[in-house]
Amino acid sequence: GAVVSQHPSWVICKSGTSVKIECRSLDFQATTMFWYRQFPKQSLMLMATSNEGSKATYEQGVEKDKFLINHASLTLSTLTVTSAHPEDSSFYICSARDWVVWSYEQYFGPGTRLTVT
Amino acid sequence: AQTVTQSQPEMSVQEAETVTLSCTYDTSESNYYLFWYKQPPSRQMILVIRQEAYKQQNATENRFSVNFQKAAKSFSLKISDSQLGDTAMYFCASGKYGNKLVFGAGTILRVKS
Numbered sequence: 001g002a003v004v005s006q007h008p009s010w011v012i013c014k015s016g017t018s019v020k021i022e023c024r025s026l027d028f029q030a031t032t033m034f035w036y037r038q039f040p041k042q043s044l045m046l047m048a049t050s051n052e053g054s055k056a057t058y059e060q061g062v063e064k065d066k067f068l069i070n071h072a073s074l075t076l077s078t079l080t081v082t083s084a085h086p087e088d089s090s091f092y093i094c095s096a097r098d099w100v101v102w103s104y105e106q107y108f109g110p111g112t113r114l115t116v117t
Numbered sequence: 118a119q120t121v122t123q124s125q126p127e128m129s130v131q132e133a134e135t136v137t138l139s140c141t142y143d144t145s146e147s148n149y150y151l152f153w154y155k156q157p158p159s160r161q162m163i164l165v166i167r168q169e170a171y172k173q174q175n176a177t178e179n180r181f182s183v184n185f186q187k188a189a190k191s192f193s194l195k196i197s198d199s200q201l202g203d204t205a206m207y208f209c210a211s212g213k214y215g216n217k218l219v220f221g222a223g224t225i226l227r228v229k230s
Contacts, residue, residue: 034217043208043220044162091160106218108162 002028004096006109013084014117021079021112023094029074030096034106035067038091050077084116119144121211123221130199131229137184138194138224140209149213151185151192156223157205165207168192199228 003026013019023033031052036044048058048069056069066088068080077096081088091113095106120143130136142151153165168176168185176183180200184193196203206225212218 038160041206041223041225043222046217046219049217093160093162095162105164105167111160 002107004107004109006112010113012115015085016083018082021092023077023109025075025096028098032097033077034095035079036093086116089114089116119211119219121209121219121221123209123224125224127225129227134199135197136199138207140192142190142211146213152210153194154208155205201228204228
C-alpha cells in the first residue's frame with residue numbers, strides 16, 4: 001500500500017530557531033501534498049497545498065513567511081517553521097496524493113510533534 | 118465553501134454493541150466525496166470508509182457502514198460489533214475529487230469492555 005513518512009517524528013527546538021519537517025511518499029509519486037496542523041483533541045486544519053515544482057497555496061490566515069513549504073521532487077515536500085515560538089507547538093501532519101492513480105484518496109503521514117521551548 | 122459538522126464531541130459504547138456517529142456537511146460542489154477517518158492514540162490517520170456522492174448505494178466495509186442521505190446532506194457512520202480497537206477519534210471529511218479535504222471537529226469514541 002501507499003506509504004507516507006515524516007521526519008522527525010518529534011522535535012524540540014528553542015524559541016527563535018527554525019525547524020524543518022520532511023514528508024516523503026515512499027512507494028509512489030506525489031504531485032500534490034497537503035500540510036495540516038492539529039492541536040490536542042481538535043480537528044486537522046489545512047495549512048497549505050504543496051504542488052511539485054510550483055509555489056504552495058496557503059489557506060487564509062496562514063503566514064507564508066513563517067511556514068515555508070518546498071515541494072522539490074515528486075516524493076518530498078518540506079515544511080520549515082521559521083523563528084519558531086511556543087505558540088507554534090503543535091502536531092503537523094502531511095498527506096500525499098498519488099500522481100499516477102488520479103483518485104480521491106490521500107495517504108497520511110504519521111505526523112510530527114513540534115515543541116518550542 | 119465546504120463545511121463539515123460533527124455534533125457529538127464524545128461517545129461511548131459497550132464492546133460488541135453498535136454505535137452511530139453523526140455528520141452533516143454543506144457544499145456547493147456537484148462532484149464530491151465523503152470520508153470517515155479514524156485517528157487512534159498513535160495519531161496516524163486511517164481511512165475507514167468513503168462514499169462517492171454520485172452513488173446512491175451506501176458504502177460498507179466489514180463492520181463499518183454509512184447512511185448517506187444526499188438531500189439532507191447527512192453522512193453517518195455505523196460501527197457494528199464494536200471492538201476495543203475501535204477506540205479512537207473519528208473525523209468526517211468532505212472533498213472534491215483529488216482535492217483538499219475539509220474535516221469535521223471529530224468525535225471521540227470509547228469502547229468499553
